Amino acid sequence: MEQKLLSQLSQEARAALYNETKAAYDAFAAQKLQLNMARGNPSPEQLALTMPMMNTLSADDSLISETGADCRNYGVPGGILEVRTLFADLLGVPADEVFAAGNSSLQLMFNCFQIAYVHGIAGCTPWSQLDNVKFLCPVPGYDRHFAVANYFGFEMIPIPMLADGPDMDMVAKYVESDESVKGIWCVPIYANPTGVVFSDAVVRRFASLKPAAQDFRIFWDNAYFLHHIVENPVTPLRITDACKEFGSEDMVYQFVSTSKVTFAGAGIAAVTMSKANLAQFSRDMGIQTIGFDKINQLRHARFFGNAEGVKEHMKLHAAILKPKFDVVIELLEQELKPLGLGTWSAPQGGYFISYQAPNGCAKRIVQLCKDAGVTLTPAGATYPGGKDPDDSNIRIAPTYPSVDVLRKTMELFCLCVKLAALEKIES
């Protein structure tokens, strides 16, 4: 039978489809599944890839870093040289522009906010003393980014994500005309959740911004720069290289971590920034800690050996993740494309597939999934304040479940999309 778009179906055909879909949905619900796909967590299979690292440092090993620092003792607040060098080589920046910390890059982002808020940066007024601070938020985007800006009480301005990055005309207009615009969140490759990879032109436009505020900063969350699932991925121009062209090195904070390389709970996070920025950041961080866990830094550095070791390790992740992304796309193509129900990303890496439901259906789809035992990221979470104006975007996190469970979950998901779309037409 040739499939028609849902919008072209007769009322009878829609009724038949509804009944058939509802019956399949009820059968799912009766299984009382308990699946959680709310977050982008690595799977146990991925975590197992790093188990050999648990043997990297034993009681017989020296825990002295190559510069002679005893990793067991206090000190070395910006991280040991070997782990700074590892990040530096991966990112193409000098090791003395890397600050390696604990297990959370989110915490480093928060620290950058906190320093600007309490002390001010670049000699400017602390953000706590300003009546209004605005942050640009490409949407759909990462809920935890928005939560940080919201925590400090900043106004969040949604910026549409286009196919090659944020709408840079809009970004430039805000940044260059409004001194209260102090920052923008960016995930330059495999953006959360859209999977968008910034084009070189977009990266150059970022680097060439002439902000009205001297303390405007680009929060460049390079969370997925190593997380390809294809062999020859398209990767963006390095923001650090682009900034060198334009002399705008002080405008960018770049964040990375090994959370989705080694252990999500016990990796190493780092921030890279210009030497001028790093001088203040290091001084201010020195107020709150004597130093981060250098033994775990050493463990990581010795486990990988060098940047090449990290890249090889990421191929093992890709081999696990690729089939999961494939099954999501396969089900969406098979079940929803013929009916013309929504659009979706097909990223070359990262942790998410972004699904755009027919307008006004996202919340209902997530609810239907939940009622049948599958928890998704809440609809709207990818927008500041949880408010998706179209009630359309749903973030699909395919990494944690097994391929079999994921297939089942996506079958359910597609049923829920159909039901929600049919309900909407009838309403």
Added chain:
Amino acid sequence: MEQKLLSQLSQEARAALYNETKAAYDAFAAQKLQLNMARGNPSPEQLALTMPMMNTLSADDSLISETGADCRNYGVPGGILEVRTLFADLLGVPADEVFAAGNSSLQLMFNCFQIAYVHGIAGCTPWSQLDNVKFLCPVPGYDRHFAVANYFGFEMIPIPMLADGPDMDMVAKYVESDESVKGIWCVPIYANPTGVVFSDAVVRRFASLKPAAQDFRIFWDNAYFLHHIVENPVTPLRITDACKEFGSEDMVYQFVSTSKVTFAGAGIAAVTMSKANLAQFSRDMGIQTIGFDKINQLRHARFFGNAEGVKEHMKLHAAILKPKFDVVIELLEQELKPLGLGTWSAPQGGYFISYQAPNGCAKRIVQLCKDAGVTLTPAGATYPGGKDPDDSNIRIAPTYPSVDVLRKTMELFCLCVKLAALEKIES
């Protein structure tokens, strides 16, 4: 020859003593020593005690916590149950009043400041919005505590440390009459640097305070509660028990860590607080991190097994540290007591010996030591803003050097005290 007090010596005797002392000092300086006693760092010998922990978790071990959480993955923001239970048992508080974090208790203290500063606590105005915030600082005290209060721009009010704790009449007067007094720093046992152990009466007076400010908090840095060097130490009443008597549980944040139990750079820090306080703290911390390093938490919990395991481990530290404290006291008694030069603490634990030099001599003594190759904690560091009104207190940190080096260092120290005192008399 019977020794007279320096003040009773004739001018000739003083000149002879000066020449003899100066010659000994010059001989020291000629050795061009490079010793650093500025910080309270554990020695390599102490760090070696924990090396077996490097084998506690291997690639063959399950990294699943007793509640089923995978320690390798994201989540469990307040720490895994086994490590919270460990701290709970050591501190005599319920496990659900413990928040176990990363490697730095200082960072947890800072976080408490930051939350009150940005969001406010207990429904009160954020401290960032107040014209004046005052913090009480028992002196001499810990320079890093003062640095945190200073970072946020708070006014620091020195409170004299008496033999049994801070001057509680003065504390009560400030806390109960002035709404802008928002906190006090306390190290209740083996205070840094005085070694003072708070008496039960002092602890009860803290618990019975009726602060003018609803968001007044006692920052109870219990850094040395496990760090005895004698067998049957006098320990203070638990602040948490005292607060229960007075219904003042919300008034206290208690901080601890294993930095000087396991590894100074790679231990586990925790904060204990009332359930009401913890609810806000957890929520606010959830903005900046998805969770701390649970693998290191699990490593610690499994290494020790239980609270008894920690206490046994601390006896090994005591065996290393006792002779170091002894040699410091021995040299001070032998070289300075007969001359009546200064007074000092003889603590039953902790990391420091506090030396009160003749007034106006501390800076000169530290300088003389430095010129001869021994770096001490800067004179004045134990006072807010680095200003010791009497220029008298010097913090001696005996833990890091070997006993032999420490003896040598203390010989030099005593020479420097004599020289500084003689110079002062002549001036």
